[in-house]
Amino acid sequence: xxxxxxxxxxxxxxxxxxxxxxxxxxxxxxxxxxxxxxxxxxxxxxxxxxxxxxxxxxxxxxxxxxxxxxxxxxxxxxxxxxxxxxxxxxxxxxxxxxxxxxxxxxxxxxxxxxxxxxxxxxxxxxxxxxxxxxxxxxxxxxxxxxxxxxxxxxxxxxxxxxxxxxxxxxxxxxxxxxxxxxxxxxxxxxxxxxxxxxxxxxxxxxx
Amino acid sequence: xxxxxxxxxxxxxxxxxxxxxxxxxxxxxxxxxxxxxxxxxxxxxxxxxxxxxxxxxxxxxxxxxxxxxxxxxxxxxxxxxxxxxxxxxxxxxxxxxxxxxxxxxxxxxxxxxxxxxxxxxxxxxxxxxxxxxxxxxxxxxxxxxxxxxxxxxxxxxxxxxxxxxxxxxxxxxxxxxxxxxxxxxxxxxxxxxxxxxxxxxxxxxxx
DNA sequence: TTTAATACCATACATTTGTATGTGTATTGG
DNA sequence: CCAATACACATACAAATGTATGGTATTAAA
Numbered sequence: 001x002x003x004x005x006x007x008x009x010x011x012x013x014x015x016x017x018x019x020x021x022x023x024x025x026x027x028x029x030x031x032x033x034x035x036x037x038x039x040x041x042x043x044x045x046x047x048x049x050x051x052x053x054x055x056x057x058x059x060x061x062x063x064x065x066x067x068x069x070x071x072x073x074x075x076x077x078x079x080x081x082x083x084x085x086x087x088x089x090x091x092x093x094x095x096x097x098x099x100x101x102x103x104x105x106x107x108x109x110x111x112x113x114x115x116x117x118x119x120x121x122x123x124x125x126x127x128x129x130x131x132x133x134x135x136x137x138x139x140x141x142x143x144x145x146x147x148x149x150x151x152x153x154x155x156x157x158x159x160x161x162x163x164x165x166x167x168x169x170x171x172x173x174x175x176x177x178x179x180x181x182x183x184x185x186x187x188x189x190x191x192x193x194x195x196x197x198x199x200x201x202x203x204x205x206x207x
Numbered sequence: 208x209x210x211x212x213x214x215x216x217x218x219x220x221x222x223x224x225x226x227x228x229x230x231x232x233x234x235x236x237x238x239x240x241x242x243x244x245x246x247x248x249x250x251x252x253x254x255x256x257x258x259x260x261x262x263x264x265x266x267x268x269x270x271x272x273x274x275x276x277x278x279x280x281x282x283x284x285x286x287x288x289x290x291x292x293x294x295x296x297x298x299x300x301x302x303x304x305x306x307x308x309x310x311x312x313x314x315x316x317x318x319x320x321x322x323x324x325x326x327x328x329x330x331x332x333x334x335x336x337x338x339x340x341x342x343x344x345x346x347x348x349x350x351x352x353x354x355x356x357x358x359x360x361x362x363x364x365x366x367x368x369x370x371x372x373x374x375x376x377x378x379x380x381x382x383x384x385x386x387x388x389x390x391x392x393x394x395x396x397x398x399x400x401x402x403x404x405x406x407x408x409x410x411x412x413x414x
Numbered sequence: 415t416t417t418a419a420t421a422c423c424a425t426a427c428a429t430t431t432g433t434a435t436g437t438g439t440a441t442t443g444g
Numbered sequence: 445c446c447a448a449t450a451c452a453c454a455t456a457c458a459a460a461t462g463t464a465t466g467g468t469a470t471t472a473a474a
Binding site: 421422424438439442 | 445447448449450451452453454455456457459460461462463464465466467468469470471472474
């Protein structure tokens with residue numbers, strides 16, 4: 001699967017993704033040629049054929065802008081970016097902080113909300129299922145009991161937020177997972193935003 | 208919110224959205240003409256100009272598939288909720304679609320689908336909570352295991368649908384509720400539609 | 415009645431677009 | 445050394461594409 005893309009091919013792929021997210025549709029061969037300074041489209045055609053051969057795009061023959069991206073789905077990159085950073089440490093400290101999230105790429109993001117896909121079972125008693133998409137607003141102040149997305153030592157967690165007199169509690173709805181208790185001034189904690197909505201598509205799997 | 212658009216224009220807009228979400232790029236004029244049986248593209252051109260004049264799309268002149276959806280600039284779109292499903296009770300239809308919800312535009316709303324608010328606990332093991340809004344598509348054939356909204360002798364139920372050799376089973380995720388077993392030809396059963404998505408707004412309640 | 419939209423058709427046209435073919439260079443692995 | 449690959453160029457062409465113009469019919473408002 002991961003046949004290495006050359007540097008040029010990688011740049012072209014990234015350009016395609018960029019155009020698609022910004023304009024809403026993929027570029028033509030001429031667009032790509034123009035962006036990279038190529039003097040004709042045949043060069044681009046060769047690169048696209050190579051990229052397709054390596055499985056990163058699918059092309060619809062003879063159809064203008066007929067480039068489909070072969071990524072996991074339309075809204076998310078398949079890699080959980082956060083959590084890689086701290087490689088293991090948060091997992092050992094907080095065994096329940098295993099929720100990973102995926103950051104959106106292709107979706108057109110609004111001004112102040114963004115999407116995360118939840119993985120892990122720790123919130124299933126809050127009726128949030130692994131695979132659900134949560135809508136996060138960083139500008140909504142977290143009130144007690146609200147479900148928040150937080151960065152805890154570079155690991156992402158989705159939990160209920162409670163501000164007590166002297167400390168902050170991050171509770172999981174699932175009793176199998178421990179409540180995380182932190183000093184109010186603990187620097188490893190950053191509240192990313194409040195979960196304002198949850199969306200689940202049933203189109204594919206049965207859950 | 209679809210004020211101003213004629214029926215034809217609305218259908219074309221929906222077709223554009225559908226194509227874009229499925230293929231990843233908007234249709235050409237010829238695509239639209241083909242889908243609606245028009246014999247030339249000029250007709251489509253007129254409709255697109257009307258739709259653009261009313262502010263629902265933006266067009267990039269002389270550029271193939273240069274249709275941008277203005278909906279995508281908004282993250283949430285108000286949608287009417289048609290009624291309410293409470294297990295065991297008849298479907299209650301809200302008289303004039305008074306109740307609306309801010310639905311994220313990433314939520315797939317296929318043509319002809321509608322929204323219902325779920326009441327009751329019978330599906331909480333399927334991670335559907337009382338108060339959740341389900342997106343129901345009446346035109347999707349229910350596959351085994353799909354969650355469906357059904358009318359059983361005028362009582363509404365939201366359950367998993369299973370078609371067996373000789374009978375139909377409606378199962379609840381919650382073991383406290385019994386599985387309903389029916390003859391295939393039983394006339395009191397009417398499948399209203401398949402649940403294709405779920406959305407939960409966190410605005411007020413904490414769960 | 416006139417006016418104005420809406421809705422659809424036919425024809426036409428300049429570009430754009432994907433694709434094919436051929437030439438050439440540089441780099442790399444066997 | 446040779447073959448293979450990546451990279452870029454030029455030219456060519458059929459088909460597709462957006463657009464313009466003009467025509468007909470229906471409906472609703474002024």
